[in-house]
Amino acid sequence: MIPERSAEVLRAIVQDYISTREPVGSKALVERHGFDVSAATIRNDMALLEEEQLIAQPHTSSGRIPTDKGYRLFVDKLAEVKPLSVAERSAIEGFLTDGADLDDVLGRTVRLLAQLTNQMAMVQYPTLGKAKVRSIEAVPVTDSKILLILITDANRIEQHVVDFGKPVDAILLAEMRAKLNTLLVGAQLASVATKLADFEQEFAPERRRFALDFMGNLVELVDANRSEKLLVAGAANLARRENDLGSDFSGLLDAVEQQVVLLRLMNELNSDADGLAVGIGRENSLEGFANTTVVVSGYQTDGAESARLGVLGPTRMDYTTNMASVRAVARYLSKLLES
Amino acid sequence: MIPERSAEVLRAIVQDYISTREPVGSKALVERHGFDVSAATIRNDMALLEEEQLIAQPHTSSGRIPTDKGYRLFVDKLAEVKPLSVAERSAIEGFLTDGADLDDVLGRTVRLLAQLTNQMAMVQYPTLGKAKVRSIEAVPVTDSKILLILITDANRIEQHVVDFGKPVDAILLAEMRAKLNTLLVGAQLASVATKLADFEQEFAPERRRFALDFMGNLVELVDANRSEKLLVAGAANLARRENDLGSDFSGLLDAVEQQVVLLRLMNELNSDADGLAVGIGRENSLEGFANTTVVVSGYQTDGAESARLGVLGPTRMDYTTNMASVRAVARYLSKLLES
């Protein structure tokens, strides 16, 4: 176990390094924080911390900077959660008013989070494990193209244009739509595929080709709904912290564009009791994120499983405020979506 | 007018500077290009070019680099359009197969363009000046929320969830939908707003509140359709060329996120007979684009006005290949969308 004062020293080092970007020396520590001991004593503590790999020296004989492990201890044990400022609270409440549209709400959320933290923000679309089909609609776009719409009871709408290649009979389409709704309304999304097995038997033989095609596309739509999407905002904030991110920063932008890596990153973290999770530097097993930290929190939509939101920034970030912001935004969003 | 050989020298300077990123000296020019004159003669030509502000010296007594004006002359008079390689052609044809969905096609187009040019690519959604209403649909999402769908004959679909605040009667909704379709199908988008004037008179007095609300949202949907949207890909390519972009590169990322600036940038250029337009450095009047060049081309969708696509990169870019790629992709896309 690490002695009280040494821990205090670690906290001071993290704070100073975060604000100054300079390796922190013993003398500066004594001066700027109210330690009642001499610099030499602090040096002894620092030697201990270094033995524990909590801090490191960039070069022999210069101040110390926190290691990933040091940040970890700071986050787990030493960080006091800074309450949000009034300005921040009102920013959240002003931004996150109710919106008719899930896209709209999440879009505003992600921009809010980016602005609040000065980091790059990410919001994952809710997964819909327990969500149920509310209705299925099919709107003709041209003779052969149909806009297929799936509406769930989690207020989520998914649609896709399907090209059947040849003209679709309106009456057949209506029949299809009616039968599918009868079968599927109220069914959980997860069960749609199995419920549709052999369903083409309901149709006259000459119509089964079309029915199968239609059902295939519907299953795809359900899957699309379950597959994970992501909104991102504030990538420019990454660029502003390029110095802290090391060289592989254009790789980060690639990851942002591809999204799938970001999703992995967000979801491989185990959140604590509070729903909050932090992945620091090399803790993130993924390539190219050695100098980045992810702060995520789950959020709930009513009944359905939670999805996640969070920020991505350099390891040298302001953990306390970022964690506070992420948690606050996650809570507000949950409240908003549960109503 | 600039003498033949001097122009040749300018071309050589542009080419060398683009490939090496080093200021180009007279001796290197004679060696690497087959000039039949001595370095001193080249120096005289360079003095002329410098007088015309076509090239500049970063420091007294070092090689020359092209100015914006120099690039301009190069683009207008000196650049030979390099035909696309076989690999590039097949990449285009492989990528741009027909897709059911406009979103899908444009998404693939923008990624293709980014990959082809190694720049950041942009594709503007087609504007719909002459497009007509094909149909209007209204699908209930919850008691009070309606998914409003507008389908145009340009195969474009726009939808939005509208929250009416209180339960909407299904019969009323059906009536609304039927009447609107009767009135508006076949009408040009531009005329929708005027056609809807006083239309609430068609409804019983107690229903006019709802009718007005509904119509207001429909007009918004039409406007959203006309308002300009943009797809972007390959922002990481900007990061890779950060050295050439000067300091204000995080500002560029901001612009990318806001999009409106990019739209201005693309649309303030006058394209030549070929549909191609290039904005070089400070020619782009907008703040923060002093070191960037935009290459855009219009593309046509059948009947409707054209929209634009293009790439954004550092002024020091490979103009010939980028212009060729942009033009080729624009043509393929036009062909695809006109079918």
Added chain:
DNA sequence: AATTGGCACTCAAGGTATTCGAGTGCTAAC
């Protein structure tokens, strides 16, 4: 009139040497 060789000049880049000072580890004393 255009071209060329010659030449003095400029200046960024790179190397070396020196200094400076913040910071360290260690030891002996408190």
Added chain:
DNA sequence: GTTAGCACTCGAATACCTTGAGTGCCAATT
């Protein structure tokens, strides 16, 4: 356990020098 003292380290800053690619200009040549 704490502290003062001290020798030591080493990056950063500064100054100085050298090098060499490149220039402009001029007088001679074609």
